[in-house]
Amino acid sequence: MKKHKDFFQAVYEIVSCIPEGRVTTYGAIAETLGTKASARLVGTALKQLKNSPTKIPAHRVVNRNGVLTGKMSFPTPTFMQELLETEGIEIKNDKVVRFQELFIHPKDFLKK
DNA sequence: GCAATGACTGGAG
DNA sequence: CCTCCAGCCATTG
Numbered sequence: 421m422k423k424h425k426d427f428f429q430a431v432y433e434i435v436s437c438i439p440e441g442r443v444t445t446y447g448a449i450a451e452t453l454g455t456k457a458s459a460r461l462v463g464t465a466l467k468q469l470k471n472s473p474t475k476i477p478a479h480r481v482v483n484r485n486g487v488l489t490g491k492m493s494f495p496t497p498t499f500m501q502e503l504l505e506t507e508g509i510e511i512k513n514d515k516v517v518r519f520q521e522l523f524i525h526p527k528d529f530l531k532k
Numbered sequence: 533g534c535a536a537t538g539a540c541t542g543g544a545g
Numbered sequence: 546c547c548t549c550c551a552g553c554c555a556t557t558g
Contacts, residue, residue: 445540445541446539446540446541447540447541447542450540450541456541457540457541458540459540459541460537460538460539460540460541461538461540462539462540463538463539463540464537464538464539464540465539466539467538467539469539478539481539482539483539483540483541484540484541484542487539488539489539489540490539491539492539493539494539500539
């Protein structure tokens, strides 16, 4: 087994483990990976997803403000919001309502 | 290999 | 809660 994977691959692993109806932040994922300062890399990794065969629920990943920063990278600017609403997450003005309640740390659902 | 880029973050106003 | 500035770091050209 490989202990260390590519940063992007690690992001995909965590994001794919996000429970439905919950959201997390880029910083939280980066911190879990050990590179807290690389929150931007998490976003960059997810952006590449649109050009990758991998199906990751990237719509559950938002920035620290709970804003759907990456909605523009989706097939349609509203696709991300629609998906979140389908999962029971309410979106208001491109931001997650009760974000702090829906927010879950990767370490919390990844567990051990 | 160097330079530019970015779905970010924290601090300050 | 919102806006602006500067730092970070892996990927890409």
